Every structure is written in structure tokens, then in C-alpha cells.
Amino acid sequence: MADVKPIGKALFLREEELRRGIELMFFAYRDFTGEADSILAEQNMGRAHHRAIYFIGRNPGITVSDLLTILCITKQSLSRVLSGLMQDGYVIQKPGATDRRQRLLYLTETGIALESRLTSLQGRRFAAAYREAGVDAVDGFQRVLQGLLDSDTIDQIAQQDQNKRYLIAMIAPVESK
Amino acid sequence: MADVKPIGKALFLREEELRRGIELMFFAYRDFTGEADSILAEQNMGRAHHRAIYFIGRNPGITVSDLLTILCITKQSLSRVLSGLMQDGYVIQKPGATDRRQRLLYLTETGIALESRLTSLQGRRFAAAYREAGVDAVDGFQRVLQGLLDSDTIDQIAQQDQNKRYLIAMIAPVESK
């Protein structure tokens, strides 16, 4: 064991480790979305609907163009999905107060119920994984995933967090005392 | 700050943390696959081709049914992809030595070149993320992703690892001295 060429071994381990990461991403993403997919299929919806519902629920009153920025799809694709969601009563839109061209998107009660069902399903999976792996692991997990992001995405998430902090400060100042 | 209701706060943080995970998975998977997608688009291929190429490269001589087990798609879907890959000279198949019904799949030189180009691209992204996040983070990352898997998937990966160790022991026993 002592006379193994160290450089070759290191490279080999490195590639194995990288491949391990690549494969884990593939399998974990598939399994992580699979459970929700089957619920969505019952309602004749797909992953695209889920994404829209999720981010509208997360950002009530979001504009169409902001949602487009998050999802990185064309407005034609989104439009098709949103029309369906509005027709089926999961989403409603209200004209913007200051800019009346905007259509601010909100979940209906039904939409909220579905979103919460889907999110709690995925949340349970995460909660179990977090519990098994431990607190330090969670931190590492988040840091590595963060490192996988494009810089544009990082900016965009930071921007969203900014908006969210602003909203929280507005609607729930009592929490901060 | 001291008189915040502890339970409400804890639940709030918990939900935020879970949502953070859900969102990171979405964005990270998207960005992580996006780069490869654009290379694939140049060759008129999609993600499905990539997955096939990746796992054939990873398991040379894999049977169609084993590949189906890994990918979790129908044989019709896979067949369409494989036909294309063979027609374009990325993949060849050889009849199985013991069971001649099997068609064992291999990458051609061209296939290997493409696989390696795609994997090194994704590998670089992972390497950068790992480097930024540190060794402990990598461990946490892998443990959490592992925890997100279905138990079937875990078994399946273990099985593959088993095969791989067997192969390594066969073809490169010199490494282990």
C-alpha cells in the first residue's frame, strides 16, 4: 500500500469523488421530485405547474416577468402553464397598483392547499435527510449547492432574499422585538 | 430578542431551512445541467442522450435492461435515444458472450471523447464548489443527498459499486499492492 504512486491515486480518487457528486445529483433530484410528480399527475399537472405554484406561493404578488426571471423559460411556456392554473382555480391575478400593466400573481385557497401539500411532502424528505445527516452536514450541503450555482443565480437569489426580508419587516415587525 | 416565542420561531426557521433546501436543489440542478445542455444542443442531442452516454461510459458493457434500471424510463424511450447514438457513432453494441440475447453497450472513441468533455465540464463545476466549500462540506453534501434518495436507489447504487469494485479487482490488481 505504501508504494502506490501517490499522484495517480489522488487523481483517481478525485475523479471518483467528482463522479460520485454528479451521480448523486442525478439520483437525488429524480427521487426528490418523483414523489411530488405523482401527486401532480393526479391533478393532470406536471413539474412546470409545480414550479409556478411553488414560486408564486413563495412570492405572493410576484409579477409575471419576475417569475420568468426565476424560472428561466420563455413567456410562451409560462403563459400556457399559468392559463391552466388560473382556469383550474389555483392562481388568480390582480392588476398592479402602481403599474397597471403588471398582473400580480397569487395562489387561491386551493392553490395554497396544493402548494402546502407538495412542499410538506418534499420538506419531510429534506427533514429526514437533515436529521440523519446532522447539522454540520446541512451546512456543508448548502455550501456545496451554493457553489454549483451560476453567479447570475446567486445574485438573483440574493435579490429575492432582500425582497423577502423587506416584506417580513413590513408585515411582522412584532416578531423582531 | 429574548421574548420571542421559541416554538413559533423554531418552526419558522425550520420551514425556511427546508424551503432553502428545496430551492437550492432546483437552482443547482438547473445550473449544473445547463452548461452541458448547451454543448449537447450543438450536436443535436438532449439530456436523455447525455444520461445514456454517461452511464454507458461509467459501466462499459452494460446491458440494456441494466441501463433501464438505472435511468427509470421505458425501453421505448431509451431505444429511441440509443438508436440515435448508435447511428451517429457514439455507441456500439456487442452480443453478450454467455447470453447472446443481451446487447452489451460500449462507447466508441467519439463517444468517449464526448462523455469526457461533458463530465469534465461538470466535474470542474463540482471541483470548484468542493474547493470553496471545503472537505467537511463535501462530506455533508454527500450525506444529505444520500438521505434524499429512495431506498431502492440506495440499493441500486450499492449494487453498482459492488460491480465496479469487482471490475477494478479484475483489471487492475496491480494497484492494490
Place this chain on the structure above:
DNA sequence: TATATTGGTCAACATGGCTGACGTAAAACC
């Protein structure tokens, strides 16, 4: 008033999932 922005719509197309039905060769079993 002219231009830019926000959002929607129609048409057409590609990818990649799916089901169902059917075929063929080889292996395995009785």
C-alpha cells in the same frame, strides 16, 4: 407624441416522457 415596457396570443416545431401492441431470438424449464 413617440418609444419602451409588460404581458398575452397564435402557430409551428422538437424533445423526451408515456402506453399499447406486436415480433424475434435465445435461454430456461419441464
Place this chain on the structure above:
DNA sequence: GGTTTTACGTCAGCCATGTTGACCAATATA
């Protein structure tokens, strides 16, 4: 040796979701 099962392929068609391109309406803004 005949039957059944397995491994794989193929044809046909459907659906969801992405794309491009063109065009339109309402509203904001310089």
C-alpha cells in the same frame, strides 16, 4: 423437444414542456 420466459426491438400515437417568430394591446415614460 416443446413450451414458456426473457431480452430487446419496433411501430404508432399521445402528452407535457421546452423552443422560435410574429404580432397585438395597454400602459409608462422620456
